[in-house]
Amino acid sequence: MRAVRRISVFLAVVLLVGLGAGGGATQEKPRYGGVLTWFDYGDPGRLDVAGIWSGLLHWDPDDPAKITGDLAERWRASPDGKTYTFELRKGVKWHDGQPFSAADVKATFDRILNPEFKSPKCGASLKPMVASLEVLDRYTVRFRLKAPVVSFLGAIASAWCRVAAKHVLEKYGDLDRPEAQIGTGPFKFKRYERGNLIEWEKNRDYFVPGLPYLDGVKQYILVGAPTQLAAAKVGRVMLWDTWPPMRKTQVAELARARGNEIDTYQWPVNAIYAIYMNVHKPPFSNPDLRRAVNLAVDRQELVEKALEGAGVPCAILDPKLVGDFALPFEEVAKIAGCRQPKDQDIAEAKRLVEKHYPNGIDVEFAVRAVGNYLDRAQLLVGQLTRIGIRGTIKSYESAAGYAAFGKGDFTLIATQDRGMNSTDPGDVFHLVYTTEAGSNYARWSDPKVDDLAARALRESNRERRKQLYWELQRHILSDAPGAVAVGWVEGWFFRDKRVINYKPAKTAYDNNTFMKVSLRE
């Protein structure tokens, strides 16, 4: 009897240990195989798909707050901080079998840094920083900066600064077409069906041994919030980690439908929500009219209604992402245009409009028909009607909208989110507000902004840098800018619990290579 009891206890202990170990193993151990499904909100303007490319550096998939090597094995800065040398991995192959070398890095960044080449993300960040790039040997490159810049590595690690193949660029000129989708990343381009999906397949020659775990990734093109939500509710997409984020009502609906099969979370998108006015076209060529709009826009209402509260109104910088580089809320809340109640600012805005247009003015509000931009545009029409600017909405398909905005073919863009490259406080100014900013659709040029942004970029003393950014924010919020900062965008996302080891990055798209992601059975 005692023997039976001993055996029973022994078996129970073995069972418990086994179960514990097994449970731990299923939590941690990645599994090979499976296809991850997610989506994009529209056909891409360019086919440079995340998982296909690698960067010199990237934000660590295991710790998205940390920069780590990708194609670069090691890197070092010179003592004066003006040069950065990158030693590249050897034996890396492009998806077409060609060897990767420093010549590819040079071809990529020479193209991006070319003043004639439009690169609204990577180029906009790097052009103010980088003077030149040289190849030291087959596996070493050196960037010479115009001045020491603390944010250089963050910019290089951005998902927008991936490395392309020299021979592909020479052959096709750009990366737009399917044949040009040749990277060194964990996945290879498989197919693109316009309006339907982009499919990637596992790169079996990926330079990180053992990765990726997934057999492939399917990125559906899902236009319209009801379609996106329906796909999430039936489990057709496993991940919502893309712009536009879900709204509170949507996430509640999804949670009811999927219960404990998913994790939902609120997360900053690292994007600014802006309204652009074309400063080269009447009426917004007149600073008084821009000032009027800047005063009249009720940011709090827009964030509350259009983002269902998931955002930081009036923020040019989000303190959650850049800490005290953001102008303190207490000060922002007192600035004309941002302060509440709005009566005084609306009266002043109305006076400014009446001064030039006693009977008010009709203006076309351009907007890309993506996300909830049409809702935002409608709210703006209502707000500006109060000061005599009567808006009619003209909606564009996503890519057509970008094309029109890029050519300056608009009077006012009712809403446009601009995602940052990194969490550096300088990004927003070099992407939206400086004369050469990649997304300066308004074509606004203010010497004070250019000067402050350039000085802040080169400033190594943190406190002085902070003061420069504060001054920039004060100036933009209270002047007559080409782009009115409505606020900083946040939102809700979800992850299917089958997806293992996916950690969202602080900047959209930074962790979308899925190199370490795997799927449970």
Next chain:
Amino acid sequence: MRALASSLRCFGARQPLGAVGAAIVAVLVATAVFAPALAPHGPKEAVFTPYLAPSPEFPFGTDHLGRDQLSRVIWGARLSLYVGLVSVVFGVTLGGLWGVVTGYFGGAGDNASQRIVDVLMALPPIILALSLMAALGQSMNNVVLALAILLAPTAARTLRALALSIKESPFVEAARAVGCSHWRVIVLHVLPNTLAAYIVLLTVNIAYAIVVEASLSFLGLGAPPDEPSWGAMLNAGAQAIEAAPWMFLFPGLAISLTVLGLNLVGDAIRDLTDPRLRGGLG
């Protein structure tokens, strides 16, 4: 006045469903005409709390942007009626004239014109309307134009068939025999005899035009986004179908009732004007 009341009573007795339809249409027309007085708030006034459920203050609730749904449904009646009436009057009139004239003259011109009608009728209506809107751009007038183009071929085909039989009638032969010109015959003898069919086409197609406009707006290619179109309201409601079912319920009801009313009236008019269906003559 007494005569009108008597006619209405008579209509109600002979076409009870038609009378119900007429009552619905009368409410729709009154709502559209008196929208500024009836709507408690502006249709674009986004000043209330979003997603408020129906209550005494907001009988139809508020939408996702904090607009009063009742006001938007009321103003939506005006938009729907405008689009329905104007597009149908244009489309059916121009299409009808096209059919009558080409049918009357016949020959190669008629043949060519019928092939164009074939082509237009072969295209699925909503695809044709979507393509036209994509090409023309989003505005109320372009919705009207797209719908008119959509409706013209059916009117042309229907009224041409009538014109073919009318032109063989003895009274047309008599008119020609006394020296009337072709155009005089068309204007004075053929067109008046297509009037009943024309009126039926008008009434039936208004409902159709309203549904197509709502469909286009639902798909984001109809009325401009801020206009209170019932279709666009349905689209917004579809995005919060669980959180705020009133957002799609009321515009959906408005569309259904309007189409029901117009179809009932159209059927009644058809019955009254068709000798085979008219009571007492069969």
